[in-house]
Amino acid sequence: MSLINISQLRGYQKSTKSYTLTLKESLRNFRNESKFLKTKIFLSHKHDELENLEGAISFLNSQSIQIYIDWLDEGMPKTTCGNTAIRIKEKIKENDKFILLATEGAINSKWCNWELGLGDAAKYINNIAILPVKNDYSDFSGSEYLEIYPYIYEIESYQYFKGDFRNKGVYVIFPAVNGTNKFMILKDWLQSK
Numbered sequence: 001m002s003l004i005n006i007s008q009l010r011g012y013q014k015s016t017k018s019y020t021l022t023l024k025e026s027l028r029n030f031r032n033e034s035k036f037l038k039t040k041i042f043l044s045h046k047h048d049e050l051e052n053l054e055g056a057i058s059f060l061n062s063q064s065i066q067i068y069i070d071w072l073d074e075g076m077p078k079t080t081c082g083n084t085a086i087r088i089k090e091k092i093k094e095n096d097k098f099i100l101l102a103t104e105g106a107i108n109s110k111w112c113n114w115e116l117g118l119g120d121a122a123k124y125i126n127n128i129a130i131l132p133v134k135n136d137y138s139d140f141s142g143s144e145y146l147e148i149y150p151y152i153y154e155i156e157s158y159q160y161f162k163g164d165f166r167n168k169g170v171y172v173i174f175p176a177v178n179g180t181n182k183f184m185i186l187k188d189w190l191q192s193k
């Protein structure tokens with residue numbers, strides 16, 4: 001499958017029957033659940049892409065993690081200001097992992113790029129990943145700088161991929177070192193600290 005397309009991402013939300021919580025309810029549960037048992041994820045995303053965000057949350061919730069969404073944080077200022085940036089910086093540092101929901105819109109967003117830079121400084125390289133989402137029926141046209149980050153990739157069936165046979169599953173693929181990519185099963189990556 002290579003990269004997840006928008007229809008597939010939105011399909012995760014529709015196919016996840018147990019995901020009936022609103023985003024606000026999900027955040028409330030985030031606060032109430034045991035913080036010792038789950039990995040905490042800062043999910044960077046473009047704010048006006050709600051359907052993509054809901055699909056990503058459904059996709060990631062199947063991995064037993066807690067997801068932090070900045071604009072649902074009651075401690076966030078009501079209007080964007082310097083304190084917004086300070087709060088985001090704190091939350092990126094507090095969370096165990098950083099994932100950029102890399103849609104075309106997010107890649108062009110000043111805020112998402114700024115958050116990615118902060119995530120890079122705070123989490124590089126074992127605790128940051130790109131979740132590239134391509135438009136339906138097109139190739140992912142992300143920026144070159146995204147190539148330096150691990151990315152989340154779904155393999156739909158047992159196949160030869162990047163120099164080895166891989167089982168069906170969702171992986172985090174690290175940038176090549178000496179021509180070889182490191183692969184981790186997404187669930188294992190999320191549980192590593």
